[in-house]
Amino acid sequence: MSLLLDNQFQELPADRSIDTKTFLDNVSTLPSFFDCLGSKVFSIIKSDINGNITKIRAVYDQDPAKYVTLQDILETEQETYKAEWPKVGATLALMWLKRGLRFIQVLLQSLADGERDENNPNLIRVNVTKAYEQALKKYHGWIIQKIFHAALIAAPYRSNFLKALSKGEEVKDEDCLANVRLFLGNYTATVDAIYEMYTNLDAELNYTV
DSSP states (O other), X not given: OXXXXXXXXXXXXXXXXXXXXXXXXXXXXXXXXXXXXXXXXXXXXXXXXXXXXXHHHHHHHHOTTTOSBHHHHHHHHHHHHGGGTTSSHHHHHHXXXXXXXXXXXXXXXXXXXTOOOTTSTTBOHHHHHHHHHHHTGGGSOHHHHHHHHHHHHXXXXXXXXXXXXXXXXXXXXXXXXXXXXXXXXXXXXXXXXXXXXXXXXXXXXXXXX
């Protein structure tokens, strides 16, 4: 069994729209991914993802027929809040959520691509560091960056991480990585589509926390 394949992301339609309910059902299984990383510091990202999913779902539940796709939500909030948008509501929650999703994507892709520290091949520090630097670091102030630096040093052994992704089962590394690659196909397409949507709607904010 694979943690990542428990709720596989679906292939996007030709217009690359993202069904809100399906998306929320998919991402609701992802916070447990951070338990595989061991360090409690990563619970910050886990908590952030959980909170943002809850905020988006609360908006969706108000009117499922109105918010069929994620873009429906963003466009409605853009019209509603105007000058304040997107510093409120589901638009802000999804903006931060996609960054957490990108962290997962970059980390897994780095592992799937075989990127390793040649001096410490059974560590995933190089993969986790790449993910943090590409997805989250520029949005974090100095203090949070220091906290995450400590977490990166405490990242688990590669073998332990892959075993955790396989729900504790003894699975060959290549079989686990094959599941990772299978997961990444539709998952990456979904994350990329959300980033493109934010760019097209000029909804991205680059402030730090």
